[in-house]
Amino acid sequence: MQNQEQTMNTASATRAAERPSTTHAKVAIIGSGFAGLGLAIQLRRRGEHDFIVLERAGDVGGTWRDNTYPGAACDIQSHLYSYSFRPNPDWSRVYATQPEIHAYLREAAIDEGVMPHITFDAELLESTWQPEEQRWALETTAGSFTADFVVTAAGHLSDPKLPDIPGLEKFDRPMFHSAQWDHSFDPAGKRVGVIGSGASGIQIVPELAKAAEQLTVFQRSAPYLIPRVDHEYSDAQKTIFRRMPETAQALRDELYWGNEARFPQRRGIADFIAKIEATARDHLQAQVPAGELRDKLTPDYMIGCKRILISNDYYPTFLRDNVALETSGIVEVTETGILTNDGEVELDALVLCTGFEAADLPITHRIFDEHGRSMAESWTRGGAAYACSTVAGYPNLFIMNGPNSGLGAGSIIFIIESQIRYILGALDHMTDTGAAVIEITQDAQDAFIDSVDARAADTVWLNGGCHSWYVDHRYGRLTTVWPDFMHKFRREAGTFRPDEYRFDGELAMAERERELEGVRA
Structure with a gap:
């Protein structure tokens, strides 16, 4: 670890000198998480050097840089x-922890030569399409840039979402979001409250319970939990992965198809639902005795409607004398605690495990077309992108981890690599044809979104009886996750097909035709 830190420090000291002095690049990538780094690495491997990565923080890693809370770990197997x-033959265990994943991304950025292309502390403030120059103008906290193409790789889990609870601003004691963990905070001897029981909450609660004098978890709805089948990889196993890479690839393939086989649960198919529900029910019954506590921890919606979580120590935490589960509902936050329908709970600190702005992506409020309309404003039906990657009215722009690119079952890295393939295919087509501008037609985008909506209609996400961040409830649409198998995403959104796009002068011609039609009307 020390050697890696030294390497990182050396890279940090030299990257400013190595970075091209020009503020223009062929490709500007926004974000340096798995998506942004993955595309940057592939561009470098292809011999492309005319690109920049604009990162708002001071290090690479995205969500795995930001989420440093106690117990942070992945719920998808590390080899997938x-x-x-x-590939990494040296993963320490089946489910890697946050520090290990972050180290993996740091090492990738350094080894692949991406670091000199990154401008850190460069938060995107505004990006506007300039039709005359056929390029994007980007204003950031690190200065102004222009680019022929922009790729947003900010992700769904990048901007913390605060709960809409009256009086939250009144609380005058330590309070922070799980993705903005205050490492100076010591829970020892304190009365700590946790709002939320999602993916972050179930990892944080067992850790806080070890030190807090009293821990109160405020739960709006109970999550479904299944066992975490985890173990450390032995030195012998890691040696085999290193010397025989095909064994690691075989494991990856097995994990991929195992996750792919879970998708029928999201379709609400009775046999698949019954099987996974039994697994979750048995897990709860094995860890929590019958009674009021088990009843509170029992979900009241169809499994899969919300994210299915994995944990072996969350349920047992509530059997501790210093832990309480509060489900009566929050009325308001006071200066000294939380008022519930059962009375006030006094607190010394409050941790918000309330998720992220996943449906209304904040970055879309900072991307403007030539008429000054933000991408968020253009989405009158909620997040919408053709092949989950391009948006009508926003030429030469690609989205990674945008609308309908999340997963309810499987590894997001597969989706990211599919989108990388798509973007590189589009760039290759532009080079081969000499085109300077590419834009998806509105008709093609609408048809694609209609097909996504049709597939989403019979899934548990829309019919499971829950309220989740997968659905944009302003429009009642499933806008966050892909409502089909992963391999179908690769087939439909992983291979660039130029037929539905307009290139170069066709855009202006079509605009003139629309204006003429308006005059005729």
């Missing part, structure tokens, strides 16, 4: 939750 083109 990593680049297929950069």
Whole structure:
């Protein structure tokens, strides 16, 4: 670890000198998480050097840089939750922890020569399409840039979402979001409250319970939990993975198809639902005795409607004398605690495990077309992108981890690599044809979104009786996750097909035709 830190420090000291002095690049990538780094690495491997990565923080890693809370770990197996083109034979365990995943991304950025292309502390403030120059103008906290193409790789889990609870601003004691963990905070001897029981909450609660004098978990709805089948990889196993890479690839393939086989649960198919429900029910019954506590921890919606979580120590935590589960509902936050329908709970600190702005992506409020309309404003039906990658009215722009690119079952890295293939295919087509501008037609985008909506209609996400961040409830649409198998995403959104796009002068011609039609009307 020390050697890696020294390497990182050396790279940090030299990257400013190595970075091209020009503020223009062929490709500007926004974000340096798995998506942004993955695309940057592939561009470098192809011999492309005319690109920049704009990162708002001071280090690479995205969500795995930011989420440093106690117990942070992945819930997808590490050999699958990593680049297929950069396997790691040395994963320490089945489910890697946050520090290990972050180290993997740091190492990738350094080894692949991406670091000199990154401008850190460069938060995107505004990006506007300039039709005359056929390029994007980007304003950031690190200065102004222009680019022929922009790729947003900010992700769904990048901007914390605060709960809409009256009086939250009144609380005058330590309070922070799980993705903005205050490492100076010591829970020892304190009365700590946790709002939320999602993916972050179930990892944080067992850790806080070890030190807090009293821990109160405020739960709006109970999550489904299944066992975490985890173990450390032995030195012998890691040696085999290193010396025989085909064994690691075989494991990756097995994990991929195992996750793919879970998708029928999301379709609400009775036999698949019954099987996974039994697994979750048995897990709860094995860890929590019958009674009021088990009843509170029992979900009241169809499994899969919300994210299915994995944990072996969350349920047992509530059997501790210093832990309480509060489900009566929050009325308001006070200066000294939380008022519930059962009375006030006094607290010394409050941790918000309330997720992220996943449906209304904040970055879309900072991307503007030539008329000054933000991408968020253009989405009158909620997040919408053709092949989950391009948006009508926003030429030469690609989205990674945008609308309908999340997963309810499987590894997001597979989706990311599919989108990388798509973007590189589009760039290749532009080079081969000499085209300077590419834009998806509105008709093609609408048809694609209609097909996504049709597939989403019979899934548990829309019919499971829950309220989740997968659905944009302003429009009642499933906008966050892909409502089909992963391999179908690769087939439909992983191979660039130019037929539905307009290139170069066709855009202006079509605009003139629309204006003429308006005059005729």
